[in-house]
Amino acid sequence: MQQKIISFQPYTQWETGIRSSASACGPAAMAALIRFWEERIAARGPQTSFARLPGDPAQAVNRLYAAYGGTPLGMGAPLLARGLRRHLGAALREGGLAGRVQARRLRGFDAYCGEIDAGRLVAVKFDKWFALRWFGRYAFDYHWTVGCGYRIDDAGRAWLIVHDAGTRYKDGTYAASRERLIEYAPNRSVLTMVALTIEGV
DSSP: EEEEOOOOOOOOTTTOOOOGGOOOOHHHHHHHHHHHHHHHTTTTOTOOOOOOOSSSSHHHHHHHHHHHTTTTTTTTTTHHHHHHHHHHHHHHHHHOOOOOOOEEEEEHHHHHHHHHTTTTOOOEEEEETTTTTOOOOOOOOOEEEEEEEHHHHHHTTTTEEEEOOOOTTSSOEEOOOOEEEEHHHGGGGGGGEEEEETTTT
16 A cells, blocks of 8 residues: 655635635645645745744635635636735745646546645645536535545555545534545545645745
């Protein structure tokens, strides 16, 4: 078996105080990626100063939802990618740092593994509606997650390791975001994977 997992701070879309929490999976994924890259930017030097996401998770997710196109129907991949570029590009400029933020779609499991091997998180969207796979059964009908790892088992099957942004129960309580192991092949047709890189970081 081959496996790799990246450690990071996940966000939960059902956190107390998050507005429009049912459709906040995209902003929650954005918050996780932005916080991950903010830490990398800050590590370039103790003198680096820029406006970071609020420390309170609900405030961070609410801010991203309002600023970058969150809607009751979710957040499209182009809006999520543009929001990541704008937010982190502003952080670089405020910190007086060189570098260009790039967000691009990945094609296939090998490309996804390449990002994880390079130590970079990936935004992973499941969307059977946009993919016109309405009657299929997938890990999620529509949901943004954070790809943080992969596994290739002894039988050669490929698996994504993602953080799921949490779960809300019927009684109104919720569970925090957790790692989920999801087989790639049965879900491949409904996946959109967005990779983020910053030159020099």
